[in-house]
Amino acid sequence: MGIDQTSGSNPVDMSEADAANELMRLAKQIAHHDRLYHAEDTPEITDPEYDALVRRNAALEAAFPHLVRNDSPSKKVGHVIASSPLSKVSHEVRMMSLDNAFSREEVMDWVARMRRFLSLPDDEPMAITAEDKIDGLSCSLRYEDGKLVRAATRGDGQVGEDVTANVQHIADIPKMLRSRAPAVFEVRGEVYMEKQAFAALNAAQQEAGGKLFANPRNAAAGSLRQKDANVTAQRPLRFWAHGWGAVSELPGDTQHDVVRQIAEWGFPVSPLFDVCNGVEDLLAHYARIGAARPDLPYEIDGVVYKVDRLDWQQRLGFVAKAPRWALAHKFPAERAETTLETIDIQVGRTGKLTPVGRLAPVLVGGVTVTNVTLHNRDEIARLGVRPGDRVVVQRAGDVIPQVVDNLTRDVDRTPYLFPDHCPECGSEAVAEEGEVDVRCTGGLICPAQRTERLKHFVSRKALDIDGLGEKTIDQFFALGWLESPADIFRLKNRRTDILALDGWQEKSVDNLLASIEAKRAPDAARLLFGLGIRHVGEVTARDLMKNFHQLPVLRVTAERAHVADEEASADLLSIDGVGGTVVEALGDFFHEPHNVAVWEDLLSEVSPPPYVIETLDSPVAGKTVVFTGKLETMSRDEAKAQAERLGAKAAGSVSAKTDLLVAGPGAGSKLKKAAELGIEVIDEAGWAEIVAAAG
Ligand SMILES: [Zn+2]
Structure with a gap:
């Protein structure tokens, strides 16, 4: 990582x-x-x-x-420093790391750079070895007169830990080399755990209530670095060799000769080791290893290339901690094959039914994946997936894993039927014409939609109520305390009830009630956005309020537009960024009697002041303002809203177009850049004065 x-x-x-x-x-x-x-x-x-x-x-x-x-x-309050029980070992020859490449271009550049460095004529071939890069724990094994005398982990490359006693229990590591060897020879390679052994170890750990390992590499490291070597003995560790450290003499002139000799001494080496000629050959081998990857019994994360001729390695030498003559070509997205066990349907705020695939747990790039998003009904149809299918799961970077292929597509079985009723409330679920999403039509009778709407209502970009998190909403909803947004403002009547719940103290209840009270006069645009009307996002809500100023005026206009009042429709459509879908969504919302009841109930609890944008008297009207560093008295969103109210544009980065930088503590590169560009810089207090002066 x-x-x-x-x-x-x-x-x-x-x-x-x-x-x-x-x-x-x-x-x-x-x-x-x-x-x-x-x-x-x-x-x-x-x-x-x-x-x-x-x-x-x-x-x-x-x-x-x-x-x-x-x-x-x-x-985290300080780090838990596990003082190592193992003693330290200095490496006679430093253990290097490798530079990484992610694209074929980078590999081509690397080869071209080396050729230039060595001034090789164009027709001079350059052999390069390629082998799969196993994701394990680097280890250096020192043999003197053919006998294993010390094993050490990489550590920081200079100093590692002595694991001599531990490696005695790894069958892949010979205690004596099989044939005659130099006086001193340090074999380097990786201690690792195979995928199946890792899964079995975690299953046994779980059974015994022990610690679970995140991935095979951690499991290997944790198993090797044990004070009690008997623990290591219980763990199915393996080793393979890929290089060497200090040696009294080398048994060959090329990488592949020496690796072959190491194998003859009794070490496993990569079965996919090959000597390649030229970039195309390297990339072809990379592709072969990538294709074999899912079927390998161990995790790999790329292919390692090394210049074959040792005299060239010598000449190329090192840059910082990595050799110039080696490169790790990493795999881009991680894929794995597993079984799709079930398809669960989640219901969101707008009633959208989202299918979530539950998988037989599978390691994808070292991370255990159990859930994938299947997006929508069309995606399920496209993949032809049904519970029980074998699927290929991909994880690119750290995005949510997804199914990229279905291996049982052609097997003759009943296709998955996307539900036509909401699993939460039983209402009919339909996709409107031209839409891919299937939605529950239950609206406010649907508990899933109601809790999701409440969560949206209190979220940061809506009412922004501190201390009222998703779990609290679920809990209060289940207790029947929260039916609609207005109930949030009636929670003050339940102070004693809340206090009686687990995990609540006087102070936390008071804090919660205080942050609710602080929103009695909410920003009208945030309140509108918080209602969760379809197609009315944060920006649209603000654009609407800039024009209508008062929520009741907007509501009346929307209702009139809904009954085909031309003038009302034109009023709405004249707003930049407001189109037919928004007008229709607003009309639909206010036309629904239940929504109106919820709305009126809410307005009996809160009174948003008229939404007014004063731009005339502000010294920053028409200017571009950037906020950086930590703001003490307001959130970044609030600061941006203030700027907007003052007629200024809040931008994210400093450029020649920036007029003013508001810098709080911890301001870094933006402050520097502003200074370079000669942009005016003020602090938060200075900004507060501008806001106060503008009224
Ligand atoms: Zn429903």
Whole structure:
């Protein structure tokens, strides 16, 4: 897991889903590197790279406070430092890492660079070895006069851990080399666990209530690095060799000669090892290994290339921690085959039925996958999937895994019937003409839609009620306390009831009720968006309110448009970004008596002030403002809304078009850039003065 996933998108410009995804990825990555660094002494990234991950996490959390995860790295109070029980070993020859390539172009560049470096004539062939890159734990085994004297993990490349006693229990590692060997020879390779052995180990661990391993690599590392070598002995570890460290003499002039000799001494080596000539040959072997990958008994994550001639390796030497003469060509998307066990239907806020595939757990690129999205009815038809089918699952980067192929498509069985009734409320479920999504028609009688709507109503871009999370809504709904949005404002009458629930204290209840009370006079556009009317997103809600200012006026206009009042329709359609679908959706919503009852009930609890955009008196009207760093007294969304009210445009990045930068603590590159461009910079207090002065 490298840092290649660190996206540079400005948090302000990101969608909630993207931010949540990235936060998930960061939590995983940072935990991974913490473990490597503190528990296993095997960091894969430099300290500045690690710091960049932590900073990125903090920036995203600042922009999306409600997305802070329970397992967020920012919540960890110091690291748990597992002081290693194993003693340290210095490597006589440093254990290197490899540079990565992801595309054929990068491989071609690498070969061309080496040829230039060595000034090879065009007709001079350059043999390069290629073998699958197993995802294991690097290990160096030192043999003196053919006898195993020490085994060490990679550690930081210079200093590793002594695992000599542990590797005695790995059958693939010979204690004595089979034939005559140099006085000193260090064999290097990977300790790993096969997929099946990993699954069996986790099953046994689960049975025994023990720790579960995230992937075979972790399982191998955890099993090898045991103080008690008897524990290692219980674990089905394997080893294969792919190189060497300190040697008194080399038994060959090429990579493949030496690897062959290592195999003759009794070590397993890659069965897919090959010597290639030229880039096309390399890429063809890469494709072959990729094709064989799903059927291999172990996890691999790419193909390793090495210049075959050792004198050329010598000349090419190293850059930083990696050799110039080797390259790891990684596989792009991870795929695996498994069984689709069932198809569950989830009902969303708008009644949309989303099919979710439940899989027999399968490792895809080192991550156990149990769920995939099947998107909609058409996608299921396209794939022809039914429960029980064998499917190919793909995980690209860290996006939600998806089914890319159905291996049992042609088997003659009854096709999957997409439900025509809502699994939550039993109402009819239909797809409107021209739409792919099937929706429950139950509307507000559908419990799934009702809870999802409540969740939407309190979400960050709608009413933004702190402390009223999804679980709380589900719980209060189940207790019958929350039927509609207005009930949220009546929760103050249930203070004692809430206190009686598990997990609530005086302070948390008071905080919740206070954050609800703080929204009695909500922003009208947020309230409108919070209603969850189809096709009325955040931006449309604001555009509508800019024109109608008062919600009752909008409602009357929408109702009139619904009964074909030309003037009312024209009023709505004249708004930039509002089209026929929006007009129709608004009309449908306010035409439905139940919605009107919910709406009137809500307005008996809250009073949104008229939505007015004052732009004339503001010194920032017509200007472009950028916010950066942490804002202490308001959210980023609120600051942007203020800017908009003042007639300014809030942008995500600093450019020559920026007029003003509002910088809070922790401002970094944007502040620097603003200084370079001579852009005016103020702090949050300065911004508050502008807002206050504009009234
Ligand atoms: Zn329903």
